[in-house]
Amino acid sequence: MNSEEKIELISQKIKEAKKITIFTGAGISKASGIPTFRGKDGLWSKYSASELATMNAFIKNPKLVWQWYNHRRKLIKQAKPNAAHLAITKIENLFKDNFTLITQNIDSLHKEAGTKNIIELHGNIFEVRCMRCGKVYGDDKIYQDSEFVPKCSYCKKGSLRPNVVWFGENLDRDILDEAMKKSALCDVFIAVGTSGVVQPAASLPKIAYDNGAFVVDINIEYSAVSIYSQETVISPAQDTLEAIIDKLTK
Ligand SMILES: NC(=O)c1ccc[n+]([C@@H]2O[C@H](COP(=O)([O-])OP(=O)(O)OC[C@H]3O[C@@H](n4cnc5c(N)ncnc54)[C@H](O)[C@@H]3O)[C@@H](O)[C@H]2O)c1
Numbered sequence: 001m002n003s004e005e006k007i008e009l010i011s012q013k014i015k016e017a018k019k020i021t022i023f024t025g026a027g028i029s030k031a032s033g034i035p036t037f038r039g040k041d042g043l044w045s046k047y048s049a050s051e052l053a054t055m056n057a058f059i060k061n062p063k064l065v066w067q068w069y070n071h072r073r074k075l076i077k078q079a080k081p082n083a084a085h086l087a088i089t090k091i092e093n094l095f096k097d098n099f100t101l102i103t104q105n106i107d108s109l110h111k112e113a114g115t116k117n118i119i120e121l122h123g124n125i126f127e128v129r130c131m132r133c134g135k136v137y138g139d140d141k142i143y144q145d146s147e148f149v150p151k152c153s154y155c156k157k158g159s160l161r162p163n164v165v166w167f168g169e170n171l172d173r174d175i176l177d178e179a180m181k182k183s184a185l186c187d188v189f190i191a192v193g194t195s196g197v198v199q200p201a202a203s204l205p206k207i208a209y210d211n212g213a214f215v216v217d218i219n220i221e222y223s224a225v226s227i228y229s230q231e232t233v234i235s236p237a238q239d240t241l242e243a244i245i246d247k248l249t250k
Pocket residue numbers: 024025026027028029030031034035036037038039043104105106107122192193194195196197198218219220221223235236237238
């Protein structure tokens with residue numbers, strides 16, 4: 001099947017679907033200028049994950065980790081949603097309450113693109129969580145450019161940490177359960193820009209596949225998701241999703 005025929009088939013499946021779930025990874029934000037974790041221009045070729053994105057690192061060197069997150073927040077703040085994020089919002093508008101977006105990204109670009117029903121599996125880099133009272137909030141005046149780890153504005157004692165899932169940490173149980181449910185219940189499941197190797201997120205396409213969904217993998221190369229996909233489209237996400245939304249709105 002050539003890519004034109006694949007787009008036609010996927011669009012047809014979407015038209016027939018009652019419920020749709022889209023699952024995104026770092027690849028969807030690449031065209032917005034945010035580096036992915038894997039690949040030669042990935043973030044970790046410059047920084048070591050074990051040095052920075054772990055609880056151990058934060059305990060050992062809180063100031064270094066905090067400043068690295070300041071740096072990442074600054075970079076991400078400059079980024080704008082790209083055509084792929086915007087196409088997903090258009091798909092949500094067609095499906096309304098029968099649409100779910102599950103993202104591994106922490107960059108808020110889906111929200112900025114106007115998508116509403118979002119499950120953020122790995123948290124959000126613009127939020128903080130108090131290590132003492134557990135409160136999660138996003139008032140960046142508290143921590144913007146702070147050189148040191150700020151104290152919680154609620155309990156006044158706890159240290160704030162970025163509200164993201166670090167290496168070696170578990171995902172929030174309720175959030176993961178909801179994501180699994182939305183993967184098992186949909187008719188069409190589309191994975192976009194994910195290598196499909198970070199667990200447990202990577203199990204979601206298989207859950208969809210095992211429960212009867214039509215699974216699509218959109219990536220610039222074959223990924224671990226391709227194994228559980230009825231269709232794989234090897235092309236940048238922004239091009240593929242724009243072509244799909246064109247067919248859907250024609
Ligand atoms: N933007 C972000 O928020 C961001 C950035 C880096 C890492 N992360 C974190 O990294 C972890 C990584 O797993 P992952 O699977 O999301 O990312 P990953 O880095 O493992 O994989 C990215 C995938 O995107 C593909 N890709 C690159 N450009 C693409 C494009 N234009 N169109 C389609 N596909 C493209 C690559 O081939 C690769 O398979 C997650 O835990 C996530 O929280 C998030």
